[in-house]
Amino acid sequence: MSFVRNAWYVAGWSSEFGDDLHALEIIGQSLVLFRDSAGAIKALEDRCPHRLLPLSKGKRIGDTIQCGYHGMTFDGRGTCVRVPGQDNTPQSANVDAFEVEERHGIVWVWMGAPDRADRSLIFDLPEFSDSNWHTHHGGHLHIKSHYLNVAENLVDPAHVSFVHPTTLGNSASEDVPVHVSTSGDVIRAWRWIRNGPPIGFFQKFGGFKGNVDRWHYYDLHLPSTAVIDFGSIDTDLNCPEEERDRGVRIFAIHFVTPVSEDYTIDHWMHLRNTAQGDQAASEQMDAMFNMAFAEDKEILEAVHEAEKRPQRRRPIRIAIDKGPNVYRKRIRDLVAAETTEDLGDPVRPVFIEK
Amino acid sequence: MSFVRNAWYVAGWSSEFGDDLHALEIIGQSLVLFRDSAGAIKALEDRCPHRLLPLSKGKRIGDTIQCGYHGMTFDGRGTCVRVPGQDNTPQSANVDAFEVEERHGIVWVWMGAPDRADRSLIFDLPEFSDSNWHTHHGGHLHIKSHYLNVAENLVDPAHVSFVHPTTLGNSASEDVPVHVSTSGDVIRAWRWIRNGPPIGFFQKFGGFKGNVDRWHYYDLHLPSTAVIDFGSIDTDLNCPEEERDRGVRIFAIHFVTPVSEDYTIDHWMHLRNTAQGDQAASEQMDAMFNMAFAEDKEILEAVHEAEKRPQRRRPIRIAIDKGPNVYRKRIRDLVAAETTEDLGDPVRPVFIEK
Amino acid sequence: MSFVRNAWYVAGWSSEFGDDLHALEIIGQSLVLFRDSAGAIKALEDRCPHRLLPLSKGKRIGDTIQCGYHGMTFDGRGTCVRVPGQDNTPQSANVDAFEVEERHGIVWVWMGAPDRADRSLIFDLPEFSDSNWHTHHGGHLHIKSHYLNVAENLVDPAHVSFVHPTTLGNSASEDVPVHVSTSGDVIRAWRWIRNGPPIGFFQKFGGFKGNVDRWHYYDLHLPSTAVIDFGSIDTDLNCPEEERDRGVRIFAIHFVTPVSEDYTIDHWMHLRNTAQGDQAASEQMDAMFNMAFAEDKEILEAVHEAEKRPQRRRPIRIAIDKGPNVYRKRIRDLVAAETTEDLGDPVRPVFIEK
CATH class of the missing domain: 2.102.10.10 (Rieske [2Fe-2S] iron-sulphur domain)
Incomplete structure (x- = not known):
């Protein structure tokens, strides 16, 4: 469990x-x-x-x-x-x-x-109540995979170069290292890709002419809410990390709900500091997100299928796994703590006999 | 087993x-x-x-x-x-x-x-050979549920108020107590609902103008044949229990055949003391039965699904369970007796090895 | 395994x-x-x-x-x-x-x-490179059955009378005994049906007017490649066994690939000493093979389903099982030998834990 x-x-x-x-x-x-x-x-x-x-x-x-x-x-x-x-x-x-x-x-x-x-523990963001930000509820995705696979994907900026090459990533970021830090119940993985061409998403919505500085901050709030702060700004403006609001900035939020050990629902939405009240932009972004998340779904379901097979060797871990590794350890610790606390066994194996 | x-x-x-x-x-x-x-x-x-x-x-x-x-x-x-x-x-x-x-x-x-x-043990009824009674073979229903769920439903008059509110039951009967008795291999659950409006079935086939006395006798013959004697008669006639033939009377019969632990087939038919030889009436009754049994099927399959999940708590039993309780105990006793008699193990777990 | x-x-x-x-x-x-x-x-x-x-x-x-x-x-x-x-x-x-x-x-x-x-262990035939022989790659059949069921069928001439009565067998052969011999990694089951009417296949492709002598040689090469040498020749020519090339002769070859314990793919092709370069003949033969192998598939999948159920009694073996019996024993010996040799466990049951 x-x-x-x-x-x-x-x-x-x-x-x-x-x-x-x-x-x-x-x-x-x-x-x-x-x-x-x-x-x-x-x-x-x-x-x-x-x-x-x-x-x-x-x-x-x-x-x-x-x-x-x-x-x-x-x-x-x-x-x-x-x-x-x-x-x-x-x-x-x-x-x-x-x-x-x-x-x-x-x-x-x-x-x-x-x-x-x-x-007071419920996830919240000040931008939900900030009139400079536009909030748009997106959709939800049913994924036949374990929620840890789904959530770890959301503290893993490295996959976007390969899974989403036409929307959320491109090859400029393939070898840019990922930083990871933790703060309370939030695990953050992030990287800046400086002075590169804009990704598909910002070609469409940023109106950029030349190269941009692009950031990805993946904040995974335990147990399974993710805020992906991503955006771009003209490279010429030489934007410091803390002034991201000067660029085009999106918070893509995923609420990952574990259903069973084999099934997960991901409710996703976004906030943005651009195109306020522009319903057409919301729909275009939804279309792009839908395309990208369908790519994730295919990968995550295939991984889940593969994990259910017996293995000859343990999987290996690589450098870009820092975020997922920290995340899984934190979850294991939480589950272990709840087990020893005895919350009154959630499901004891009592079956109906005829 | x-x-x-x-x-x-x-x-x-x-x-x-x-x-x-x-x-x-x-x-x-x-x-x-x-x-x-x-x-x-x-x-x-x-x-x-x-x-x-x-x-x-x-x-x-x-x-x-x-x-x-x-x-x-x-x-x-x-x-x-x-x-x-x-x-x-x-x-x-x-x-x-x-x-x-x-x-x-x-x-x-x-x-x-x-x-x-x-x-001589084969189920029979004198009415099968009685020219005052019309016999009509109905249909069969495939139900993805355990046969005990299907059969217990047939010694349970209480469910009709809630599962079949438009055909075989109505709210007048919701709180009328159920009597249970046993006689040999037959478990009987019954009740009279006196001086109430006719149910949908008898609105259609009884031609009643005012209130009726209505009866349900559920006779479950072990292991799994049920005769549901139900009917109605003008309340003004003040009909004693043993003179039910004076009213409009139907025997709905269910032959419940266990296929596997997860699958049951119910062959159903009826006899009636009205509308002899009236093929149109038979078809209208079949339509009504089909509607009602589809309601049962949905409930019984959902219960079976639920029973296969692990349970935190044992199910509770309530007052109207008397019939089902007696029935399940009788079945358990029969199965236990056959087991100790050693009939030559029906299926010993010998599997083909390659 | x-x-x-x-x-x-x-x-x-x-x-x-x-x-x-x-x-x-x-x-x-x-x-x-x-x-x-x-x-x-x-x-x-x-x-x-x-x-x-x-x-x-x-x-x-x-x-x-x-x-x-x-x-x-x-x-x-x-x-x-x-x-x-x-x-x-x-x-x-x-x-x-x-x-x-x-x-x-x-x-x-x-x-x-x-x-x-x-x-040097790869299956080969001199006829692959012999210009007197025409080679035709057929198709492949996906069969939800264990590969031993599929392969044993290919060292079992007796089934054709009953499974393929209109194409590869007929009733003349029903009681003709089957001979079995082994040579190295090849198990051979064979029989001649002398002086009988031609089977459907050779009615179509042999041009025979009267009775024929017909042979079936089933060579099963361990672990699971089968060459079925079958053909017919005028009974009047009194053909000795070793001179089969004088008749119309076909090598139907099956490459049986085990996929899992429940799934097998059979790639089938043929060589023939008649109708060289005749594409229409190849297509007609494919059609006949397709029909026959669909008959096998139905049987083999039903047998596999039946074998997965618990059994009250062990299956019996009969006289015509000689080929299959020898084959299964040889496979068991090979598997046992590999197990004791320790090839480095193919699949150790290590599962991914969350």
């Missing part, structure tokens, strides 16, 4: 959650979500305690869910409020409820111990 | 069996069936003892089956009558034969010890 | 290998093949040692392959010649290379210990 449980994960954009019952799975836990009459999103274990039918197959009745098999009914806190055919509603009939937070149009669910659900 | 072996199971309607070789699987046993020149249905193990090719891939030659690989040939008793390329036909070359009985257009196979195949 | 590793296996026809990267799997080993600028076919392990991406997902750069994820680059000997982002290329970064030989338009790969790759 490689999931960090005490964490906020993204369930989707706010716009995806309405009156209907919405089923999804995060770190192996089935959830049913709905927006109640007060507008608050509720998240419950998606499993009737009686015959295990997913509650998402039942129906909304006011602010409760009625199971589709025998009508057991649960409120937004997971409390069983009705068992048809009997008067009492035993405590054992309750289902787990999960803390939910909506912020900047993003829906977060806390998958750990309820009493640890600290809302 | 949860199959009762010493039992008659339904292979299909008589009309499904002709000259062709017909492959099917019951309680994990592959069978090939065909109707011989005298009109009798023969059932053999569907496995050539030589290279294991299913005999159903071979061809009929008179009243024998010739294997499609090397021509080994078997008669209707499973005796090997020819091994091409040699003169003798060793006893070890025989295949198992199974007792078959056709009755009222229904084909039964005995899956247990051959010397125990008692034809 | 039932694969012979120290052997040459067929990867395909020469015409299938061009500039592109060509992925395939032989005895569980993933390979990437390409033809270099000098025209030589190179075969490498299809796995980047870094993140395990199949190299076949990367791209050709000159005579090297660049991995599609981070650009690690390998030459045709498997030596890593570049690791982007660092100066050194560690020895542990190399991938395995496999010996390749092209001969008569057939591409062979040695899957065993490289120092044992003896090219």
